[in-house]
Amino acid sequence: MLQVIRSNQRGHANHGWLNTYHTFSFADYYNPDMMGFRSLRVINEDRVTPGQGFGTHGHANMEILSYVVEGAIAHKDSTGGEEILRPHEWQRNDGWQRDQAQRIQSVENGPSAFLSNLDFAGKRRFGAWLRAKDVCARRQKRKAETRRLK
Amino acid sequence: MKAEAVSYDLTEKRYGFLQVVKGSLELNGETLRASDGAAISAEELLKIKALENGTEFILFDLA
Numbered sequence: 001m002l003q004v005i006r007s008n009q010r011g012h013a014n015h016g017w018l019n020t021y022h023t024f025s026f027a028d029y030y031n032p033d034m035m036g037f038r039s040l041r042v043i044n045e046d047r048v049t050p051g052q053g054f055g056t057h058g059h060a061n062m063e064i065l066s067y068v069v070e071g072a073i074a075h076k077d078s079t080g081g082e083e084i085l086r087p088h089e090w091q092r093n094d095g096w097q098r099d100q101a102q103r104i105q106s107v108e109n110g111p112s113a114f115l116s117n118l119d120f121a122g123k124r125r126f127g128a129w130l131r132a133k134d135v136c137a138r139r140q141k142r143k144a145e146t147r148r149l150k
Numbered sequence: 151m152k153a154e155a156v157s158y159d160l161t162e163k164r165y166g167f168l169q170v171v172k173g174s175l176e177l178n179g180e181t182l183r184a185s186d187g188a189a190i191s192a193e194e195l196l197k198i199k200a201l202e203n204g205t206e207f208i209l210f211d212l213a
Contacts, residue, residue, distance in 0.1 A: 001190070001191050001192050001193065002177065002178065002180050002188045002189070002190055002193070003188065003189040003191075004180060004182065004186060004187070004188045005186065005187045005188070005189070006186050007183065007184065007185035007186050010185075021185065023169070023187050037165070037167050037189040037212070038165045038167075038212040038213060039212055039213060040167050040210055040212055043167075043169055043187065045185060067171070067208060069171055069172065069206075088206075
C-alpha cells in the first residue's frame with residue numbers, strides 16, 4: 001500500500017535565507033495526520049541562501065541524515081569536525097549524543113538545496129539512555145540509500 | 151529515452167519511504183514526481199522505474 005504525499009501537500013515556510021518544505025509536521029506546520037511514518041519523523045527540503053545557514057543547535061535522540069541536491073553545504077559539529085558536502089553526498093549525524101550540536105551553512109555561488117531528515121523525534125518521551133540504545137539497535141537494521149537512474 | 155528500472159525487496163514485514171529528489175518515476179505503478187514522497191507498507195517488492203533521465207530518489211528501509 002502506498003500513501004502518496006505530493007510536493008504541493010507539504011508545509012512551506014519562506015524565511016528569506018531559508019525556503020523550506022516540510023513533508024511532515026515541523027515548526028509552524030502542524031498537521032495531525034502528518035506526524036511522520038514509522039521511525040521517520042521529519043523530511044525537510046531546504047533551500048538556503050549562499051553564505052547563510054543554521055546556527056549551532058542541538059538534536060537530542062535523533063539520527064540525522066543530510067543529502068545535498070545542489071550546491072554545497074558546510075557542516076560543523078560539536079566535536080570540531082567540519083566538512084563540505086556536495087551533490088550526491090550524505091552526512092549522518094548520530095544525534096543521540098547529548099552534546100551533539102551542528103551548524104549547517106551553504107557555500108559557493110547559487111542556491112543550495114538539501115534534504116535532511118531527523119529521525120526518532122517521536123520517541124522523545126522515553127528515557128535518554130533507552131533511546132540511545134534503541135537508536136543504536138535500530139541503526140544496525142535500517143539503511144537509507146540513494147539511486148541515480150539514467 | 152531509455153527507461154531504467156530497479157527493484158528492492160522489503161523483507162521481514164518492513165516498511166519503506168521513498169522520496170523523489172529529482173525527475174520522476176513509477177513506484178509499483180504509481181507516478182511520483184520531484185519532491186513527492188510515498189509511505190510504503192505491506193509491499194514486499196518495490197519496482198521503481200525512471201520516467202526521465204537523471205531521476206534521483208532516496209529510499210528509507212524502516213522497521
